[in-house]
Amino acid sequence: MLNLIRWFSLAAIAILMLAGGAVAQAPTGELSALARLEPARSSMQVTETGLTLTLGISQPVPWRARLLDNPPRLVVDFREVDWRGIEGVRREGVADLRAGIFRPGWSRLVAELRRPMVIERAGMSTDGATTVEVALRPASAQEFSSKASVPEPPGWTLPKPAAISGGNPSDDGRFVVVLDPGHGGIDPGAETEGLKEAELVLTFARELKDLLMRDGSIEVFMTREEDAFVPLETRITVSRAAAADVFISLHADALAEGEAVGATVYTLSDEASDAAAQALAERHDRADLLAGVDLSEQDDMVARVLMDMARTETAPRADKLADALVTSINAAGLRMHRHPHQTAGFSVLKSPDTPSVLLELGFMSSEKDLERLQDTEWRSKMAAAVRDGLVAWARDDAARRGLK
Ligand SMILES: [Zn+2]
Incomplete structure (x- = not known):
């Protein structure tokens, strides 16, 4: 019994x-x-x-x-x-x-x-x-x-954002990059041939972090250091706590339709630049829904007018950042998507005052991209290209804003 x-x-x-x-x-x-x-x-x-x-x-x-x-x-x-x-x-x-x-x-x-x-x-x-x-x-x-639709009971609230000590104000001479390896934990992202997007992008993020830190003038934080689930909202919170100058979300999705090949840099828009981009945005946001975290209320807590004002200044800077990355990745001779800079409504890019981009390193649905993603040499070239793009952008951005 x-x-x-x-x-x-x-x-x-x-x-x-x-x-x-x-x-x-x-x-x-x-x-x-x-x-x-x-x-x-x-x-x-x-x-x-x-x-x-x-x-x-x-x-x-x-x-x-x-x-x-x-x-x-x-x-x-x-x-x-x-x-x-x-x-x-x-x-x-x-x-x-x-x-x-x-x-x-x-x-x-x-x-x-x-x-x-x-x-x-x-x-x-x-x-x-x-x-x-x-x-x-x-x-x-x-x-x-x-x-x-029954609300969560009291005491069952969002986790505390990852603690980052000594947050530093912007424009203090330090260049702070937050790397956001997509997915993780309960949300593996794209999966093919026994490989998980969450693992591939974490590997790349670690290598990129090491390379950027070697520069000496760049400080790097990651939204996750291990295979754990991090809600989208927490990823943005980590970025804010680190006083990020730049936020880069890293992905390697699989697309069912078309022949998506090559690296693609996305910036935020209300309207996606094409249907595939919209499908990607929905899938990324859905991962949060799958795990049960609802972002809609978080949006309400922020004064929308202030956010819009900040975005007016941030959006062109993010566009320039995307262009700088496209230029440096191209210059390194690495394969890019035929539309290398696209826009989509990715929630993770919604930080109003931090230029944010989402870099699809390649598509796991493409055999060639999948090979490249697993190739140490390719990854180190890609990491160097990202660093070069970041450095070039930071110099131009500071000049444009009259900081240097
Ligand atoms: Zn992804």
């Missing part, structure tokens, strides 16, 4: 705490050790009434389950679960099943649903082995969205 600690008949959100108390409370005693997924006891299965997610874990931990929309998905958050082996878990009836670190101390499993479904029941049993079960049943779009 299953000894069910709690079975919830759920309206929208279940917060199941073994120890009780607030969601963000640290577990105590033996609960603090890292729990592991037991893949052999885990599955997502189609049942007579819908879908059932079963997760075997090595020990009880605080957890919760909820629904999120756009696209419809079930999100299950756990304290400190090691998800190794999740790729091998049987998965039926879902578009995707993934898991990873969501923020320090918390990990998240996301099941992307093929149709609107709601939580019928959810519980954890600890009879011999610890098992979490979440049963879903089909629902109307209306019922789903009303349940998915």
Whole structure:
């Protein structure tokens, strides 16, 4: 017999705490050790009434389950679960099943649903082995969205931005570059031939950071140093905290359509310069949605007029930066896209006062680009080209602004 600690008949959100108390409370005693997924006891299965997610874990931990929309998905958050082996878990009836670190101390499993479904029941049993079960049943779009739109409970807020000590004011003679390796953790980005965009761009970012630091006059911060999920908003916050002179987001996406080949530099626009650029922007923003972070409220908190004023000055500087990068990458003889400078509505470029660009190093969907991305020599040439472009731009920009 299953000894069910709690079975919830759920309206929208279940917060199941073994120890009780607030969601963000640290577990105590033996609960603090890292729990592991037991893949052999885990599955997502189609049942007579819908879908059932079963997760075997090595020990009880605080957890919760909820629904999120756009696209419809079930999100299950756990304290400190090691998800190794999740790729091998049987998965039926879902578009995707993934898991990873969501923020320090918390990990998240996301099941992307093929149709609107709601939580019928959810519980954890600890009879011999610890098992979490979440049963879903089909629902109307209306019922789903009303349940998915329930706000997060108090105490379950955005993670603190990565702490950066001694933020420095702009125009103090130091040139601060923030590198933003795209994706990470629960969001691997593009995937092909067993390679992940998140890993490829992190490798490049580390190499570029080393090269820039060697210059001596450039200070470099990264929005992530490891394979962890970082919400878009936090990436911008890191940039602000570092008093960045320049923000460069690094990607290597896959595009399903067309023959996208070569490096491309993107700057922010409301309207994307082409459909592929728009698709990319949507995919990047969707990664945040997948992990459950909603940026829309953050926008409201900022005075839009002030942002627009700042952007009026920043946008032409970002354009010049993009052009300088295109020039230096071309000069290095590296392959560029036939439209090397494009615009798109990437949220990560929305910092109002920091010239920001997104550099697609190449496309993982192109065999040749994929080869180049894995080639150490190519990467070092690309890193040198980016440095040259940055240095040239910084000199011109300072002159234009009358700083030097
Ligand atoms: Zn990407």
